[in-house]
Amino acid sequence: MDGPPRAAPPERRPHRKLVTALLIIAGGSFALSWGLIPLYTVFSRDLGVGNAESKEGPEAVHDRIDASRTVTVEFIAYPASVGNFDFRPQVAEMRVHPGAQYDVDFVAKNRTAGALTARAVPSLAPQDAWKYFHKMRCFCFDPQNFAVGETRALPVRFVVDPTLPVDIDRLSLSFTLYDAPQAVAH
Amino acid sequence: MAHAIDTAHDAHDAQPAAGIKRWLFATNHKDIGTMYLVFSLIMFFVGGSMAMVIRAELFEPGLQFVDPGFFNEMTTMHALVMIFGAVMPAFVGLANWMIPLQVGAPDMALPRMNNFSFWLLPFAFTLLLSTLFVPGGAPAGGWTMYPPLVLQFGDSFPMLIFAVHLMGVSSIMGAINVIVTILNMRAPGMTLLKMPLFVWTWLITAYLLIAVMPVLAGAVTMLLTDHFFHTSFFNAAGGGDPLMFEHIFWFFGHPEVYIMILPAFGIISEIIPTFSRKPLFGATSMIYATASIAFLSFIVWGHHMFVDGMPLSAEMFFMLSTMLIAVPTGVKVFNWTATMWRGSLSFEPPMLFALGFLFMFTIGGFSGVMLAMVPADFQYNQTYFVVAHFHYVLVPGAVFAIMGAVYYWIPKWTGHMYNMTLAKTHFWLSTIFVNVLFFPQHFLGLAGMPRRIPDYAVQFTDWNMVSSIGGFGFGLSQILFAIAIIQCVRGGRKASAMVWNDAAPTGLEWTIPSPAPYHSFTTAPEVH
Numbered sequence: 001m002d003g004p005p006r007a008a009p010p011e012r013r014p015h016r017k018l019v020t021a022l023l024i025i026a027g028g029s030f031a032l033s034w035g036l037i038p039l040y041t042v043f044s045r046d047l048g049v050g051n052a053e054s055k056e057g058p059e060a061v062h063d064r065i066d067a068s069r070t071v072t073v074e075f076i077a078y079p080a081s082v083g084n085f086d087f088r089p090q091v092a093e094m095r096v097h098p099g100a101q102y103d104v105d106f107v108a109k110n111r112t113a114g115a116l117t118a119r120a121v122p123s124l125a126p127q128d129a130w131k132y133f134h135k136m137r138c139f140c141f142d143p144q145n146f147a148v149g150e151t152r153a154l155p156v157r158f159v160v161d162p163t164l165p166v167d168i169d170r171l172s173l174s175f176t177l178y179d180a181p182q183a184v185a186h
Numbered sequence: 187m188a189h190a191i192d193t194a195h196d197a198h199d200a201q202p203a204a205g206i207k208r209w210l211f212a213t214n215h216k217d218i219g220t221m222y223l224v225f226s227l228i229m230f231f232v233g234g235s236m237a238m239v240i241r242a243e244l245f246e247p248g249l250q251f252v253d254p255g256f257f258n259e260m261t262t263m264h265a266l267v268m269i270f271g272a273v274m275p276a277f278v279g280l281a282n283w284m285i286p287l288q289v290g291a292p293d294m295a296l297p298r299m300n301n302f303s304f305w306l307l308p309f310a311f312t313l314l315l316s317t318l319f320v321p322g323g324a325p326a327g328g329w330t331m332y333p334p335l336v337l338q339f340g341d342s343f344p345m346l347i348f349a350v351h352l353m354g355v356s357s358i359m360g361a362i363n364v365i366v367t368i369l370n371m372r373a374p375g376m377t378l379l380k381m382p383l384f385v386w387t388w389l390i391t392a393y394l395l396i397a398v399m400p401v402l403a404g405a406v407t408m409l410l411t412d413h414f415f416h417t418s419f420f421n422a423a424g425g426g427d428p429l430m431f432e433h434i435f436w437f438f439g440h441p442e443v444y445i446m447i448l449p450a451f452g453i454i455s456e457i458i459p460t461f462s463r464k465p466l467f468g469a470t471s472m473i474y475a476t477a478s479i480a481f482l483s484f485i486v487w488g489h490h491m492f493v494d495g496m497p498l499s500a501e502m503f504f505m506l507s508t509m510l511i512a513v514p515t516g517v518k519v520f521n522w523t524a525t526m527w528r529g530s531l532s533f534e535p536p537m538l539f540a541l542g543f544l545f546m547f548t549i550g551g552f553s554g555v556m557l558a559m560v561p562a563d564f565q566y567n568q569t570y571f572v573v574a575h576f577h578y579v580l581v582p583g584a585v586f587a588i589m590g591a592v593y594y595w596i597p598k599w600t601g602h603m604y605n606m607t608l609a610k611t612h613f614w615l616s617t618i619f620v621n622v623l624f625f626p627q628h629f630l631g632l633a634g635m636p637r638r639i640p641d642y643a644v645q646f647t648d649w650n651m652v653s654s655i656g657g658f659g660f661g662l663s664q665i666l667f668a669i670a671i672i673q674c675v676r677g678g679r680k681a682s683a684m685v686w687n688d689a690a691p692t693g694l695e696w697t698i699p700s701p702a703p704y705h706s707f708t709t710a711p712e713v714h
Binding site for chain 2: 009014015018022023029030033037038044068141154178
């Protein structure tokens with residue numbers, strides 16, 4: 001293995017370039033971890049999972065009402081933390097025609113001795129049905145202020161798309177109401 | 187080395203500084219490697235004591251010794267200490283010691299950064315371990331740090347995050363050092379394909395480290411801002427999604443698993459040929475298999491979250507890509523077996539540990555393939571079957587490989603042979619007890635015992651008692667390891683340059699005297 005003694009120490013390749021390149025890779029990975037957030041939103045929307053779909057604005061209203069078909073929409077309300085709110089839908093379910101517009105109220109009551117701010121996040125089962133369920137108006141995501149003892153109706157206006165696959169005849173719309181003390185209501 | 191070369195470079199033969207300064211300001215790869223290994227051994231015993239608390243509590247159903255909160259702190263801290271404090275620093279220590287010796291370099295490429303990356307670790311772990319004494323106790327939500335649970339810890343939360351950041355910085359700097367050393371400092375004639383397998387597997391591991399440790403840093407930074415700055419990355423109330431943390435975490439987490447096993451593959455590929463007295467069978471295919479495993483590790487993270495909400499198509503993808511890993515791993519196991527085929531085997535302690543690795547890592551690999559199947563995973567997840575699986579790949583896998591490496595190279599480090607009988611006793615006790623410890627956990631898991639619980643239903647009692655006895659036995663056996671190492675440092679029969687003379691190991695590290703001089707390869711050797 002040992003060669004003859006060398007006159008000069010062997011020439012080492014400069015490290016600076018390689019170290020810079022490796023630091024760039026590390027920095028790129030760090031950026032990637034943050035880039036995964038928009039990527040996750042895109043994937044969730046394309047795969048129809050999570051709540052990425054639910055922030056959509058109103059889409060084209062279908063004025064074609066399919067009166068021959070009836071779909072049951074169930075309403076479910078969850079208060080995220082027990083005790084702060086009474087939270088329930090005004091009706092347990094509605095039988096609706098695809099294409100027609102319906103209104104439903106959810107009612108929330110502040111049960112604590114102080115003012116509260118809350119924020120509701122929607123969910124729909126089956127998940128694949130999100131793209132057929134259009135919320136024309138919704139209280140979801142916006143911070144809601146409640147004074148002491150205040151009871152308020154939170155309205156939702158929705159349309160079930162007439163292109164809803166025929167094998168779906170029942171949808172469950174649920175809202176989870178979270179305490180959001182740091183949110184600022186507009 | 188030839189005498190002429192040594193005297194020609196007297197200027198480089200400075201002796202180590204005296205006292206504590208030698209260690210505080212260390213830039214010598216051998217000193218830093220030693221510090222990493224000693225640190226890792228200490229952490230191995232710290233994490234091991236936590237495992238003893240866990241096994242003592244699980245000896246019988248009911249709550250005997252600790253309250254459930256403290257039990258959860260123990261499971262969480264055991265994992266963090268063992269992964270980031272014991273296994274990873276041990277591999278970095280071995281890399282520091284052996285990579286310059288194996289590629290014929292005088293030192294690591296960036297010695298001062300090397301010093302910094304080691305000295306971050308004691309601070310990181312002081313910070314992490316001190317969380318045991320802060321209000322609210324240590325982190326107790328599992329090492330995976332899933333929100334929203336992790337956000338509900340007491341004062342330990344920011345300390346945990348900061349400790350993880352320090353460990354991450356340390357690992358990234360260590361990895362950069364390894365890559366620069368391997369790519370820039372090889373002796374003339376040491377082409378990439380001539381490099382020993384330990385160097386190759388570390389090169390690939392180092393790339394994994396710089397690719398994924400920053401992702402973990404990003405994920406924990408998001409936890410930090412969610413907790414203190416009211417962002418909503420993982421907060422559903424603000425439009426975020428806790429599930430996203432699991433994706434980001436396991437995008438780091440699965441390559442991390444291979445960070446803890448690829449260098450072990452390298453070690454086994456060094457030990458088995460030596461004690462089989464045959465060159466490694468299919469050395470080039472070993473390199474390609476390692477690279478394939480590293481690549482696949484990036485696209486299988488979803489198998490950690492099969493039951494957490496995922497479309498069918500994604501479950502299929504993650505299941506099949508995970509099973510694909512069995513192919514390159516199978517190539518490796520085949521090559522090691524084929525190396526021994528018709529070899530002239532001898533069973534010194536390093537070879538015993540390598541053979542233990544080969545058998546028991548394969549058991550862990552099989553249970554891994556079982557867990558990869560989505561329908562089976564629905565049944566097994568969150569049970570002791572998972573605990574049995576990853577302990578089989580990490581304890582008789584990664585840890586046995588590290589112990590084998592220590593027994594293989596320590597005569598080169600200290601210049602002394604160790605007590606062979608003691609080392610063999612250590613091996614046999616460890617092997618028997620590690621199976622008594624972990625094999626029954628397969629049965630417990632299949633019978634439905636959940637993981638991360640301090641109490642359990644009475645029908646699980648018998649196997650838990652067996653497992654706990656194995657745990658205490660395995661823990662106590664490791665004291666023999668410490669004794670063997672301490673004795674070997676303090677004295678013993680003189681080791682020759684080649685150490686394993688009748689096996690005639692190949693590699694540059696065996697061409698220099700034992701103990702390795704403080705400065706080695708100050709003149710590059712020629713490799714033909």
